[in-house]
Amino acid sequence: MQNLPRHAGTLLMRIRENAPRVHCLTNAVVKELTADGLTAIGAIPSMTENADEMPDFMDVSKALLVNLGTLDPARTEAIKTAVSLMAAAQKPFIIDPVKVEISESRLALAHTLCAQRPAAIRGNAAEIAALAPSAPSAALVTTGADDTIRWGGKSITVHNGDPLMGYVTGTGCLSGGVIAAFLTVEEDRMIAAACAMLVMGVAAEIARPQARGPGTFRAALLDALYSLDTETLIQHGRISQNG
Ligand SMILES: Nc1ncnc2c1ncn2[C@@H]1O[C@H](COP(=O)(O)OP(=O)(O)OP(=O)(O)O)[C@@H](O)[C@H]1O
Numbered sequence: 445m446q447n448l449p450r451h452a453g454t455l456l457m458r459i460r461e462n463a464p465r466v467h468c469l470t471n472a473v474v475k476e477l478t479a480d481g482l483t484a485i486g487a488i489p490s491m492t493e494n495a496d497e498m499p500d501f502m503d504v505s506k507a508l509l510v511n512l513g514t515l516d517p518a519r520t521e522a523i524k525t526a527v528s529l530m531a532a533a534q535k536p537f538i539i540d541p542v543k544v545e546i547s548e549s550r551l552a553l554a555h556t557l558c559a560q561r562p563a564a565i566r567g568n569a570a571e572i573a574a575l576a577p578s579a580p581s582a583a584l585v586t587t588g589a590d591d592t593i594r595w596g597g598k599s600i601t602v603h604n605g606d607p608l609m610g611y612v613t614g615t616g617c618l619s620g621g622v623i624a625a626f627l628t629v630e631e632d633r634m635i636a637a638a639c640a641m642l643v644m645g646v647a648a649e650i651a652r653p654q655a656r657g658p659g660t661f662r663a664a665l666l667d668a669l670y671s672l673d674t675e676t677l678i679q680h681g682r683i684s685q686n687g
Pocket residue numbers: 567568587588589590591604605606607608609610612613614615616617618619644645
């Protein structure tokens with residue numbers, strides 16, 4: 445894509461116009477940051493984990509985030525139901541396979557979910573390595589100091605971000621939700637994921653000068669996500685592409 449930062453700005457405006465509902469089945473630690481971050485970019489988060497309510501909520505959701513952190517039997521049930529519903533409706537879902545390389549039962553669940561063709565998987569290098577072979581059609585988003593999105597033999601690397609992100613628990617988990625929101629306005633899953641990571645990374649750079657440490661950075665990051673515009677994305681965006 446010629447001008448990814450400009451496109452990211454266009455997609456962000458589309459999210460603010462459409463206000464897509466993104467359902468989040470996510471870990472107990474990051475629910476609040478994920479809901480706040482999605483709201484800040486203009487999406488509407490919903491968070492219920494009652495399996496019985498999944499049909500109604502998937503009906504009105506444009507995308508689903510599944511994060512496997514702090515997994516428990518009730519959320520496992522909701523995740524299985526929600527993923528089957530979204531797959532049947534051909535709506536996008538993303539998997540964040542938190543610590544999947546540590547837990548055998550979690551890895552087994554992740555493999556089952558991958559068989560239903562997630563649009564994207566977001567994780568650190570070890571998590572992505574554990575699942576990449578079982579999700580050949582997913583955009584693979586590996587986060588760290590740089591974020592790399594791989595799909596179909598091509599890759600895009602986003603160089604933006606700030607080390608303070610590593611001192612706020614859940615910035616990675618939030619990025620999974622932001623990718624889900626971008627999947628509602630961009631059909632190309634690789635471009636959607638790259639634009640989402642660009643938005644997270646540039647927002648972090650805008651937030652950094654406002655912050656005295658992780659606490660104020662968390663608030664400043666939400667402020668930056670709320671006010672981010674196309675010009676800022678063009679000014680600050682640093683990406684490289686292969687293939
Ligand atoms: N040293 C760094 N420099 C720049 N950006 C960073 C750095 N470390 C992390 N990030 C950014 O922080 C975000 C979260 O990525 P990270 O790899 O820390 O996820 P994570 O460990 O799964 O996070 P969490 O589990 O807390 O949600 C990404 O957008 C990434 O680009």
